[in-house]
Amino acid sequence: MxxxxxxxxxxxxxxxxxxxxxxxxxxxxxxxxxxxxxxxxxxxxxxxxxxxxxNQMARGLKGGRSKLLGMLVADIRNPFSVAITHGVEQACRQYGFSLIVCNTDNDPEQERQHLDLLGAYQVEGLVVNASGNPERQLHNFISLGTPIVLLDREVDHVEAEVVGLDNHQAIDMALEHLADQGYQAVLYVSEAPEQSSTRQKRLLRFSQTAEQHGLNYTTSLLTDMNGAATLQALSDFLTTHQRHACAVLCGNGNATLIVTRLFQQLGLPLGTVGLMGIDELDWCALVPPGITTLAQPTEAIGKTAVQCLMHRIEPHAALMPKELSFAPTLIERGSTQR
Incomplete structure (x- = not known):
């Protein structure tokens, strides 16, 4: 042996x-x-x-530091989460920290368990993409001096930097583009907004901005991954607005995927019926004639979240970022060319 x-x-x-x-x-x-x-x-x-x-654990015990950062992700399967996590991990490596990533699957109970776990590991900072409202547990971290940065979503009564997309600007850019392309009626499709401040902001802004542009508009909330209710809402929307140039705006990548399948199911020609999504996904360029998107600067968002933490943990190593809210980039393709 x-x-x-x-x-x-x-x-x-x-x-x-x-x-x-x-x-x-x-x-x-x-x-x-x-x-x-x-x-x-x-x-x-x-x-x-x-x-x-x-032996990093031994070094941490000796120096009273773990050199670990924790990250809560609401849904690791979401391409947005994957891209953001990559940016966070790169920044951690730059500052000599290791990253513990916990996926909550949009389950508040799992979120509570993962926060307990991260506390046991004595992480020096937390990046939180919340799926529930873990106000009490986050306050426990704050009371112990552990800095927190909220990613994309706010948490009620938790005062911390929120790093993410400028949601108002994203909706404004999307509707301005659709109006410029000659679309007169827009259906906004979103996942349920209850557990996400981001979805709530986009939904509210959509109604306000569509009104300002003089567009006919309505909204549909996805209730299942097959989009059965949205299929009916899309059919009703097109029937109601037969005399208008119609388009669909999707609130995130998951909504874009489901609605693209519905377009194929109904045999809707892209462009004649416009389709646009918030979040750039690799496959959007592959569906002829290409799907117009608003791309988030995920790398910059992830790195900025870590920079905020490092400014609290090691002020000598990182300046506080000047920008926490980021503008999207319009990637125009054939799906919004009438």
Missing amino acids: PPTPRRSTILEVARLAGASKTSVSRYFGAERERLSPSLQTRIAHAAGTLGYQP
Whole structure:
């Protein structure tokens, strides 16, 4: 039976690199820049040769820090969540932190359990894309001095930076584009807004802005993934507005996918009946003649959320971002060209 592999030690790395144990510790900590470039190269080479990996949990216990950030994601299957998480993880790596991602599946009970778990891991900061209203638990983190950033969605009575899309600007841009293209009636399709402040803002803004543009408009809420109720709402909308140029605006990527299937089911020609979605998805360019979208700067949103946390955790390492609300980018394709 082969012997169990032994972990290399920091002392062995120091000997091979011709450095002190303190220098090696600095290299794997937050003070790497205090070492000369040549010393950093020697330590990196020695660690690679020995296969050395620092015990981050032990380092955290010794220094009273975990070097961990926690992230709550409402639905990890949502392409928006995937893209945002990538931006958050990249920023964590830049600051020398590790990320624990917890998916709540839009279930408030799972959300509470995951927050308890992240508390047990003593995360130094939290990025929260809420699925419920975890006001009490978030206040517990705040009372312990743990900084919190809310991603995309607000939480009642929790004072924290909210980083995400400028929802009012997104709706305004979408309706301005559709009006410029000559559409006269617009159906807005959204997922249920009860648990999402973002959906609530977009829904309210849609009604206000459509009124200002003099558009005929109505809304439909998705009640299931098959969109059965929305299929009826879409059919009724087109029947009611036979004499108008009609378009459908989708409130997020999931809504765009469901409505695209409904268009195919009804045999609706894209462009003749307009289709536009908030959130850019890879497949939107592949459905002929392409679906017009408003793309969110997900990379920038994710990185800004971490930058906000780092400004609280290590003020010397990060400035407070000047911008927390981001404008979308219009990607115009054939689905809104009459």
